[in-house]
Amino acid sequence: MAAVxxxxxGFAGCATVPYTDRTQLIMxxxxxxxxxxxxxxxxxxxxxxxxxxxxxxxxxxxxxxxxAAVADKPEYQWEFNVIDDPKQVNAFALPGGKVAVYTGLxxxxxxxGALAAVMAHEVAHALARHGAERMSQTQLVQLGxxxxxxGLGGQSAAVQNTAMQAFGLGAQVGVLLPFSRSQxxxxxxxxxxxxxKAGYEPEYALALWQRMxxxxxxxxxxxxxxxxxxxGTRQDQIRAWLPEARRYYQPNAAARIVPLPPIPNAAAxxxx
Numbered sequence: 001m002a003a004v005x006x007x008x009x010g011f012a013g014c015a016t017v018p019y020t021d022r023t024q025l026i027m028x029x030x031x032x033x034x035x036x037x038x039x040x041x042x043x044x045x046x047x048x049x050x051x052x053x054x055x056x057x058x059x060x061x062x063x064x065x066x067x068a069a070v071a072d073k074p075e076y077q078w079e080f081n082v083i084d085d086p087k088q089v090n091a092f093a094l095p096g097g098k099v100a101v102y103t104g105l106x107x108x109x110x111x112x113g114a115l116a117a118v119m120a121h122e123v124a125h126a127l128a129r130h131g132a133e134r135m136s137q138t139q140l141v142q143l144g145x146x147x148x149x150x151g152l153g154g155q156s157a158a159v160q161n162t163a164m165q166a167f168g169l170g171a172q173v174g175v176l177l178p179f180s181r182s183q184x185x186x187x188x189x190x191x192x193x194x195x196x197k198a199g200y201e202p203e204y205a206l207a208l209w210q211r212m213x214x215x216x217x218x219x220x221x222x223x224x225x226x227x228x229x230x231x232g233t234r235q236d237q238i239r240a241w242l243p244e245a246r247r248y249y250q251p252n253a254a255a256r257i258v259p260l261p262p263i264p265n266a267a268a269x270x271x272x
Contacts, residue, residue, distance in 0.1 A: 015129065017129075025133070030129070030132070033095040048083045056082055059112050069198070070197040073097065073126075077097055079097065079099065080099050085102045085104055086104045086263065094131065095126055095132065101119070106261070107262075107263070108215060112200075116195045117192075117200075120205075121188055128183070188238060188241070189241050198252070201257075
């Protein structure tokens with residue numbers, strides 16, 4: 001099994017993340033990643049209420065297109081949609097430039113500056129190929145689990161079960177969750193640069209996370225058990241990266257900061 005792992009790693013590509021220059025181990029081709037992203041996007045949209053009201057979709061499409069332009073990935077087929085779900089204060093991006101924003105984000109973001117911070121963060125995930133990297137990380141952990149199971153073949157069932165549970169917990173808390181948090185931080189870092197290049201002041205990202213923290217009322221899980229950095233960590237990191245992001249900032253009169261529209265009638269303007 002160790003030999004198999006070595007062979008797989010040998011076939012894996014080493015990539016470099018834009019802006020941060022971090023080296024990645026990726027075992028999924030870009031074409032496969034984009035195809036998986038497109039399929040997953042179709043599945044999500046097929047089960048969601050897609051907002052058609054241009055009052056709500058226009059700011060998302062406009063901000064998204066500006067950020068996509070500076071991301072400089074012409075091979076991506078960028079697509080931006082709004083999903084009507086007031087309880088989801090969130091957005092996501094799938095490989096290949098498939099982005100969606102939930103209506104629940106509008107009241108918290110409040111304006112197009114904060115919306116740009118969220119969308120730049122999501123675009124950064126796609127730009128940095130975080131999806132392919134997560135798949136590769138999971139594959140390596142699975143290989144480790146198989147190798148451990150083979151190594152424990154002569155042990156009792158109780159010993160095997162205990163060892164596998166310990167391995168699973170250790171991989172989750174010690175490898176997968178920290179890896180996810182590092183990707184989220186990296187997306188924040190790259191996102192600040194992208195929004196600045198697109199003409200949005202990067203300080204709006206800090207204001208967004210301050211509102212997110214105020215809204216949470218201390219409800220965030222312990223950071224080491226979470227897929228995302230804590231609010232305090234996130235704000236400290238953003239403050240540290242702001243001077244770098246400001247160097248990319250190019251004021252653009254077209255990238256206007258305007259209030260986001262209210263969403264009380266979003267459901268009535270949606271298609272299942």
